[in-house]
Amino acid sequence: MISEIKKELTEHIIPFWKNLRDNEFGGYYGLLTHDLTLDKKAVKGCILNSRITWFFSNAYMLLKDESLLEEAKHGYAFLKDYCVDKENGGVFWSMTYDGKPEDTTKHTYNQAFTIYALSSYYAATGDKEALALAYELKDIVETKCTDDLGYMEAFNAKFEKVDNDKLSENGVMADKTMNTLLHVFEAYTELYRVDHNEKVAERIKWMMDVIADKIYNPAEHRQEVFFDREYNTLIDLYSYGHDIETAWLVDRGLEVLGDAAYTTKLSPITKDLTNNVKKVAFNGSSLANECERGVVNTARIWWVQAETLVGFLNGYQKDNSREDYLEAAKAEWNFIRDYQIDKREGSEWFYEVSEAGQPNTEKDIAEPWKCPYHNGRMCIEAIKRAAQCEKIAAL
Numbered sequence: 001m002i003s004e005i006k007k008e009l010t011e012h013i014i015p016f017w018k019n020l021r022d023n024e025f026g027g028y029y030g031l032l033t034h035d036l037t038l039d040k041k042a043v044k045g046c047i048l049n050s051r052i053t054w055f056f057s058n059a060y061m062l063l064k065d066e067s068l069l070e071e072a073k074h075g076y077a078f079l080k081d082y083c084v085d086k087e088n089g090g091v092f093w094s095m096t097y098d099g100k101p102e103d104t105t106k107h108t109y110n111q112a113f114t115i116y117a118l119s120s121y122y123a124a125t126g127d128k129e130a131l132a133l134a135y136e137l138k139d140i141v142e143t144k145c146t147d148d149l150g151y152m153e154a155f156n157a158k159f160e161k162v163d164n165d166k167l168s169e170n171g172v173m174a175d176k177t178m179n180t181l182l183h184v185f186e187a188y189t190e191l192y193r194v195d196h197n198e199k200v201a202e203r204i205k206w207m208m209d210v211i212a213d214k215i216y217n218p219a220e221h222r223q224e225v226f227f228d229r230e231y232n233t234l235i236d237l238y239s240y241g242h243d244i245e246t247a248w249l250v251d252r253g254l255e256v257l258g259d260a261a262y263t264t265k266l267s268p269i270t271k272d273l274t275n276n277v278k279k280v281a282f283n284g285s286s287l288a289n290e291c292e293r294g295v296v297n298t299a300r301i302w303w304v305q306a307e308t309l310v311g312f313l314n315g316y317q318k319d320n321s322r323e324d325y326l327e328a329a330k331a332e333w334n335f336i337r338d339y340q341i342d343k344r345e346g347s348e349w350f351y352e353v354s355e356a357g358q359p360n361t362e363k364d365i366a367e368p369w370k371c372p373y374h375n376g377r378m379c380i381e382a383i384k385r386a387a388q389c390e391k392i393a394a395l
Helices: 002-018 046-063 066-083 108-125 128-144 178-195 198-215 240-257 260-281 302-318 323-340 372-388
Strands: 101-103 237-239 290-292 295-297
Touching: 002 046, 002 066, 002 323, 002 372, 046 066, 046 108, 046 372, 066 108, 066 128, 108 128, 108 178, 128 178, 178 198, 178 240, 198 240, 198 260, 237 240, 240 260, 240 290, 240 302, 260 302, 260 323, 302 323, 302 372
Parallel strands: none
Antiparallel strands: 237 290, 290 295
16 A cells, blocks of 8 residues: 555655646646646636645655656745735735735735744744744734634635634534644644744644543534534534544644643544544445535545544554544555556546546646645655554555
8 A cells, every 4th residue: 555655645646746737827727627628718716736845845755756846846835826815925826827916815824824834834844934934923922813712714805804714614603623633733733843933832732621621522522523612513514534534743842842741631522533434434444434414425425534544544544443433444445446546548536536436537637735745745755654554654
């Protein structure tokens, strides 16, 4: 499995995203349709470009291929020169193909992914300008995107609050979301890992308390997803992909933080989330998307499958008695290899396939949310974990 995953990373995912580089206007092209039509004038999502920058930075640190560093530098230049609002601060939601502001929404989620990218880029390059920009965005999140209870979400260009339609789904309009909190946590974890700033560490601890005390539902063995301002849940919803992703990202945060009290508090939660996802949503080969009011959405989404594989590897590393997690990770890879990966020349992974592996032809191959962050990270994590664990290496 691991050799196949490394080949997928080096011979498929990396070349695909290199080919989407825009050498004329900067960044990476924003749309490749399901029929593999490239739209060079499509909107360029700032999340897409921050995630691509994160990916190439981390791929470079793993593989030491100088061409990957050049891609990371290309992505960073677009973020710094175009996506950052020089007047009001913060990162826009999206740009036109030639680098003009397209959607000037400032979203906490978007600031977080840029911090994540800049932190990894700094780790790859030592570029202190990138680290300084990461801290500027962190300060914006803490001063402009925070109320007395936690992180607010959506703002206009001047950081005046607007409806959170971009991160709300399932018929609700949420003031706060598990998803945004998770990715601020993820970004701050990476920022702390590369610079060990104690103020960042304190916010990581605060977010862990929120996850444990407000987001996690011990009775349902899940996270709640959408909330009002006071963290009252708005809908009966299991987001299986977010639960398994949260489990390993929180474990990574605990590892980076190295605080025994928080490890004691959060580790049982991450174990419970991993176990419950496998128990209720994994069919032996792949993971369902979500369950709303008791109705399961059985679509197999690319990012959910990628996070599932990492989550099960992580679950085994936490508890070596759970060899069933190794078997599940292997089965998940087989599903990804056989069905989620698009075998057509010039393509990457299908956005969505059915439980039986049939592609959804309405979903694009690359678009503002569809990027190498999840599947590329899956490959990087699997390779790193194989180096740490003989049982994983033998898969």
